[in-house]
Amino acid sequence: xxxxxxxxxxxxxxxxxxxxxxxxxxxxxxxxxxxxxxxxxxxxxxxxxxxxxxxxxxxxxxxxxxxxxxxxxxxxxxxxxxxxxxxxxxxxxxxxxxxxxxxxxxxxxxxxxxxxxxxxxxxxxxxxxxxxxxxxxxxxxxxxxxxxxxxxxxxxxxxxxxxxxxxxxxxxxxxxxxxxxxxxxxxxxxxxxxxxxxxxxxxxxxxxxxxxxxxxxxxxxxxxxxxxxxxxxxxxxxxxxxxxxxxxxxxxxxxxxxxxxxxxxxxxxxxxxxxxxxxxxxxxxxxxxxxxxxxxxxxxxxxxxxxxxxxxxxxxxxxxxxxxxxxxxxxxxxxxxxxxxxxxxxxxxxxxxxxxxxxxxxxxxxxxxxxxxxxxxxxxxxxxxxxxxxxxxxxxxxxxxxxxxxxxxxxxxxxxxxxxxxxxxxxxxxxxxxxxxxxxxxxxxxxxxxxxxxxxxxxxxxxxxxxxxxxxxxxxxxxxxxxxxxxxxxxxxxxxxxxxxxxxxxxxxxxxxxxxxxxxxxxxxxxxxxxxxxxxxxxxxxxxxxxxxxxxxxxxxxxxxxxxxxxxxxxxxxxxxxxxxxxxxxxxxxxxxxxxxxxxxxxxxxxxxxxxxxxxxxxxxxxxxxxxxxxxxxxxxxxxxxxxxxxxxxxxxxxxxxxxxxxxxxxxxxxxxxxxxxxxxxxxxxxxxxxxxxxxxxxxxxxxxxxxxxxxxxxxxxxxxxxxxxxxxxxxxxxxxxxxxxxxxxxxxxxxxxxxxxxxxxxxxxxxxxxxxxxxxxxxxxxxxxxxxxxxxxxxxxxxxxxxxxxxxxxxxxxxxxxxxxxxxxxxxxxxxxxxxxxxxxxxxxxxxxxxxxxxxxxxxxxxxxxxxxxxxxxxxxxxxxxxxxxxxxxxxxxxxxxxxxxxxxx
Numbered sequence: 055x056x057x058x059x060x061x062x063x064x065x066x067x068x069x070x071x072x073x074x075x076x077x078x079x080x081x082x083x084x085x086x087x088x089x090x091x092x093x094x095x096x097x098x099x100x101x102x103x104x105x106x107x108x109x110x111x112x113x114x115x116x117x118x119x120x121x122x123x124x125x126x127x128x129x130x131x132x133x134x135x136x137x138x139x140x141x142x143x144x145x146x147x148x149x150x151x152x153x154x155x156x157x158x159x160x161x162x163x164x165x166x167x168x169x170x171x172x173x174x175x176x177x178x179x180x181x182x183x184x185x186x187x188x189x190x191x192x193x194x195x196x197x198x199x200x201x202x203x204x205x206x207x208x209x210x211x212x213x214x215x216x217x218x219x220x221x222x223x224x225x226x227x228x229x230x231x232x233x234x235x236x237x238x239x240x241x242x243x244x245x246x247x248x249x250x251x252x253x254x255x256x257x258x259x260x261x262x263x264x265x266x267x268x269x270x271x272x273x274x275x276x277x278x279x280x281x282x283x284x285x286x287x288x289x290x291x292x293x294x295x296x297x298x299x300x301x302x303x304x305x306x307x308x309x310x311x312x313x314x315x316x317x318x319x320x321x322x323x324x325x326x327x328x329x330x331x332x333x334x335x336x337x338x339x340x341x342x343x344x345x346x347x348x349x350x351x352x353x354x355x356x357x358x359x360x361x362x363x364x365x366x367x368x369x370x371x372x373x374x375x376x377x378x379x380x381x382x383x384x385x386x387x388x389x390x391x392x393x394x395x396x397x398x399x400x401x402x403x404x405x406x407x408x409x410x411x412x413x414x415x416x417x418x419x420x421x422x423x424x425x426x427x428x429x430x431x432x433x434x435x436x437x438x439x440x441x442x443x444x445x446x447x448x449x450x451x452x453x454x455x456x457x458x459x460x461x462x463x464x465x466x467x468x469x470x471x472x473x474x475x476x477x478x479x480x481x482x483x484x485x486x487x488x489x490x491x492x493x494x495x496x497x498x499x500x501x502x503x504x505x506x507x508x509x510x511x512x513x514x515x516x517x518x519x520x521x522x523x524x525x526x527x528x529x530x531x532x533x534x535x536x537x538x539x540x541x542x543x544x545x546x547x548x549x550x551x552x553x554x555x556x557x558x559x560x561x562x563x564x565x566x567x568x569x570x571x572x573x574x575x576x577x578x579x580x581x582x583x584x585x586x587x588x589x590x591x592x593x594x595x596x597x598x599x600x601x602x603x604x605x606x607x608x609x610x611x612x613x614x615x616x617x618x619x620x621x622x623x624x625x626x627x628x629x630x631x632x633x634x635x636x637x638x639x640x641x642x643x644x645x646x647x648x649x650x651x652x653x654x655x656x657x658x659x660x661x662x663x664x665x666x667x668x669x670x671x672x673x674x675x676x677x678x679x680x681x682x683x684x685x686x687x688x689x690x691x692x693x694x695x696x697x698x699x700x701x702x703x704x705x706x707x708x709x710x711x712x713x714x715x716x717x718x719x720x721x722x723x724x725x726x727x728x729x730x731x732x733x734x735x736x737x738x739x740x741x742x743x744x745x746x747x748x749x750x751x752x753x754x755x756x757x758x759x760x761x762x763x764x765x766x767x768x769x770x771x772x773x774x775x776x777x778x779x780x781x782x783x784x785x786x787x788x789x790x791x792x793x794x795x796x797x798x799x800x801x802x803x804x805x806x807x808x809x810x811x812x813x814x815x816x817x818x819x820x821x822x823x824x825x826x827x828x829x830x831x832x833x834x835x836x837x838x839x840x841x842x843x844x845x846x847x848x849x850x851x852x853x854x855x856x857x858x859x860x861x862x863x864x865x866x867x868x869x870x871x872x873x874x875x876x877x878x879x880x881x882x883x884x885x886x887x888x889x890x891x892x893x894x895x896x897x898x899x900x901x902x903x904x905x906x907x908x909x910x911x912x913x914x915x916x917x918x919x920x921x922x923x924x925x926x927x928x929x930x931x932x933x934x935x936x937x938x939x940x941x942x943x944x945x946x947x948x949x950x951x952x953x954x955x956x957x958x959x960x961x
Contacts, residue, residue: 055118059083060127068114069316074100074107077114078124084229085125085154085222087451089179089401090483094883096178097401099155100124106162108177125154125222128161137161137191138220143198145212145848146191148182148856149692150219151401151451156180157220160192168192172892179883181399181452182692184859185891187852197848203773204708206701207911210848211711213697215449215690225448227405227421228480235407236265238469238479239318241308241325242489243300246558246876247334247347250298250327253308257324263317266473267325268309270296273468276435277356280459280491281526281564282424284667284728286431290357290366290525292350295435295464299332301349301523302558303877304488311469311477335364336876338497338520338555349523349556358525366521367529369536369552371610376501379512379547383503385587391500391576392942393925395870396493398565399888400691402451403486408466409476416467418445423457423689424729429721431460432467446720450691454860455564457691458731459526461490487881491563492870494531494554495520498576504584508598510545517552517573522561528554530666531562535569538812539577539922540609542625542659543599550610559876564731566860567921570660575943578656578926583939592655592930593633600625600657607659607812618661621811621909624840624902625657628816631838631900636818642833645822649831653820654930656923661810662908662915664732668807670739671725672746674703676754676792676799680774680785681713684746687727688739689719692856693917694849695735699743701845702910706747708771725802733915736845737908738805744910745803753801758783761791811906813914814840817858817927823935825958828951830866830932832895837920840902843912850916851899857920858897863889865925865943 057064059081068077075098078086086109089097093111100109101123102116128135137160140146147153156178167174171189180188190197198212218224255267273296279289300307310321333347340346341364353361359368380386406420416438422428422445429445432438445463462479469477481489499516517535521528532554540548567574585595601607603620632655642651673685684703690696700714707714717723719730727739755766758776762769762783769778776783783791792799820834837854844850867887871880880886905912925943933939938953 055115057117057122058120059122060124072114074109074112074114074117078109083124083126087151087154087401089152090883092483092882092884094179095152095401096159097152097155099158099178101158101162104162106159125158128157129221134221135161140194141191141220142212142216143196144187144191145197145216145852146187147219148852149450149452150224151226152178152180153219154222156188175891179888179890181401181860181888182856183852184855184897185894186855186896201711203710204705206711207705207845208843209846211697211701211846213694214700214711215696226402226451227419227447228407228478230407232407232409232476234475236311236313236473236475236477237315237318238309238311238466238477239315239322240306241310241322243303243305243307245300245329245331246303247332248300248329249332250300250307251330252328254326257326258310258321261317261321261324263313264310264321265313266311267321268296268468268472270294270298272472274435278431278435279526280461280524282427282431282458282460282729284427284669287357288530288666289527292352292356292358292525295468302560303875304560305523306465306489309465309469311473334558334876336557336559336872338518338557341555341557349558364556366525366554366556367532369532369550369610371550373608374547376512376514376547376549380503382505383511384506385584386501386503387580387583387587388501389939389941391498391579393496393572393575394943395495396565396864396868397487397870397886398454398456400452400454400456403481403483404457404462404490405480406462406466407476407478408470410470410474416443416470418463418467420445420447420463421450421457422447422463423453423691423731425689425719425721426687426726427729428460428463432463435464436467436471444722446722447689450689453691454566455568455731456491458564458729459491483883484881487870488560488878491526491561493565494528494562494569494572496535496572498573500576500580502580502584504588506588508588508590508595510543510599512547513540513543513545514549515540515552515573515576519554520557520559520562521554522557522559524561525556526561527564528562531569535573537609538659538661539570539573541607542601542657544601544605548609559872560878566857566918568918570658570922571861571925574656574658574922575925575929578923579929579939582654582930582933593629596657597626597629615661615665617808618810618812621906622842622904624904625814627902628814628838628840629657631902632816632818632836635836635898635900636820648825649822650825650935651822652931652935653818654927654934655816655818656926656930657814657816658919658922660813660919660922662737662813663734663807663810668728668732668734668738670727670742670805671802672739672742673725673800673802674746674750676750676785676789678786678789680789681715682707682709683715683717684743685717685723685725686739686743687719687725688735689730691730693730693735694846694853695730695739697849698736698740698845702740702743703747706744707751708773710773713773733917733919734807736910736913737915738807740910740913742803742805745805746801749801749803750799753799754788757792757797757799758788761788809908811908811914813916813919815919815923817923819927819931821931821935823932823950825954828947828949828954830945835895835897836900837897838900838902839916839920840904840914841916842904842906842909842914844901845911845913853917854899854920855897858924859889859894861921861924862894865928865945867944869944
């Protein structure tokens with residue numbers, strides 16, 4: 055067969071049943087991405103004879119003798135297509151993994167189709183942006199701006215990776231094809247709890263192309279946690295590479311390594327496993343009862359607080375006297391708030407490629423937020439010298455905390471060690487749902503009281519968190535859940551009882567907000583109910599009770615967060631900005647009497663850096679051509695660090711953005727970085743970059759003074775040169791002078807993640823609720839953020855828009871559903887309902903005017919925190935519209951409809 059792809063002819067024969075996506079990638083067109091393999095997400099969109107198709111469900115043979123265009127072929131004679139240029143001008147992407155497919159669809163639209171983007175983009179999903187920047191791109195809105203040398207901070211500078219992202223040349227984890235690559239597939243448990251008695255390999259090994267089968271007998275039995283933290287004692291040692299006990303449906307049982315994915319899958323089907331079924335428990339309350347099945351028979355040595363009751367960790371705290379506080383209250387609200395499992399749904403699934411180089415060093419190319427910590431874990435499990443292990447990532451297709459785990463690198467490393475060959479593992483979308491991690495489901499019982507003057511008298515929470523079968527992140531997610539959502543309010547009497555429990559379900563893990571969204575939903579709902587109960591405006595009630603500079607930030611004890619300080623304070627501004635915006639231009643669109651209208655707000659506070667230490671090291675060096683090389687350890691996965699670090703260095707060094715070259719997220723580059731999580735890419739790693747650039751600037755000026763006369767104070771660094779003593783010396787000439795003296799102009803900078811500051815967010819919605827269907831229509835979405843000095847307003851606005859959109863998905867639609875056997879029954883995008891373009895409003899983003907004393911150039915973190923107040927704000931608007939308090943997310947139409955009928959009767 056003959057295939058014409060991007061104007062090039064290929065003579066090839068697709069395998070029987072092969073889809074066009076895999077066929078194109080095998081031909082080397084890596085701009086065609088995999089997000090779902092079910093026709094749901096559009097990341098694989100290509101044009102066939104000018105029409106967009108989802109290549110993952112388009113049979114390859116049907117493209118024979120037709121014209122196929124991928125993102126790589128959209129440009130003509132090196133000139134980007136107008137839609138590619140538009141996505142650059144609007145920066146219509148974050149991680150960029152969905153961007154090739156999004157551009158291919160957008161480029162195919164006529165003017166009529168562009169008038170109804172909700173319909174036109176229904177086949178394309180973006181998990182990062184919230185679609186606002188994508189709409190701007192399609193509408194031709196320009197957001198990016200140029201920055202003069204030395205003035206990049208505070209400007210909407212374009213991401214340097216943009217041209218590669220929009221042209222399809224940006225390399226993600228699997229966009230390479232090493233020779234001799236083997237493929238790994240996992241056999242997963244069909245049982246929620248069982249002991250593996252035996253695994254018979256013979257039939258699997260007889261499948262043509264199968265090279266090896268690995269079971270628990272072939273793997274180290276070292277216990278560890280898949281969670282990655284700087285302090286490994288933060289998490290329990292309850293996980294093995296391969297275990298002889300499975301504890302949830304979807305846990306890996308065995309690995310098959312073969313010459314093709316098809317052969318590896320066939321080998322998995324041929325494995326014969328003899329299981330001894332064990333009793334299982336799925337509800338955390340039931341798991342704590344006497345006689346419940348014990349999921350992990352280990353205790354304090356594994357850092358499990360009470361294995362006999364399946365309790366990983368617990369918190370019990372009492373400040374003041376809550377009983378007295380409630381007795382003094384004029385109004386008390388008490389209710390239980392429930393939040394379900396939610397999937398991260400980053401479009402690039404977990405994946406890695408491993409190999410031995412010519413020096414027998416183990417190389418792991420992975421989609422990871424923590425390359426340095428993952429290397430450390432691999433060395434511990436396999437007894438390897440860190441000098442003989444390299445872990446790195448290039449561009450990453452989203453993470454949201456899910457890739458602060460080691461879920462593929464360990465088994466890939468084992469496969470490479472056992473076979474000696476390069477090995478690839480790529481999770482399917484179903485595996486992402488059944489075999490990775492989720493947000494921790496929580497039940498939060500809250501009781502809060504206030505006086506008629508609006509002063510809080512008592513606050514009490516009882517939290518039950520479900521960590522699933524493994525405790526990765528469970529302890530500190532619980533601790534965080536008990537933290538800022540309570541600490542943001544001044545109240546003399548506070549009590550918390552919290553527990554995180556093992557069950558035989560898919561594990562919880564790190565997810566944007568890290569426990570705060572669950573408790574924030576409860577606390578902020580209670581604040582609204584108290585305000586309603588005393589007849590006080592919800593914004594005024596919060597303003598009356600929130601902490602202010604000088605107030606202790608206390609939730610569980612006076613000694614907590616000793617290094618947390620008010621580096622700046624913008625919560626008052628955020629509340630005022632939201633109120634002013636809601637009060638202004640508040641006219642609703644025409645609505646029938648079937649619609650009930652209401653509005654609600656919620657706030658959130660977050661520590662800008664995680665506790666327990668977060669470390670980063672950067673280096674900056676003058677290069678021969680007069681440019682600078684900046685080496686950073688933190689990873690880029692749509693969080694914008696690649697851009698922001700360039701902006702910081704360019705501002706310090708008086709340079710243009712194109713004069714800063716960044717090497718990123720590779721353990722071979724030296725230094726150390728705890729990881730790209732906890733919103734630390736700017737406030738921790740960026741501070742290290744600022745210090746490295748400042749140190750290099752000082753070195754350059756000192757050498758310039760030595761070389762050209764006068765003191766260093768008389769010299770200055772400008773774009774391409776140093777000036778002083780009446781002279782101008784080009785940076786290449788200065789480099790040569792330094793080299794002649796055997797000197798490298800190189801400096802490092804470090805950050806330890808302390809002291810920490812606090813950031814604030816306020817979300818507001820105005821909504822309409824249909825009495826006849828329970829549907830919610832969002833009329834207005836407003837978000838105010840205290841982000842300190844915003845280094846790149848366009849990017850920071852995108853983080854806020856994306857966080858709000860992702861949280862709206864959880865508040866309105868998203869819920870992983872398990873059956874009575876613990877099996878996930880909706881492990882696809884189609885049945886899970888990720889928000890599409892037409893599902894989301896455009897959020898107005900407002901920034902407080904603050905400058906933080908702890909962050910680089912006064913910046914604060916702003917990647918996670920926009921997520922936290924969204925569900926509560928929407929729930930408060932829903933209560934305002936209907937007079938009904940909904941205590942469980944998601945706010946699905948059927949739940950709303952039944953509650954409305956119960957209150958008002960049928961229409």
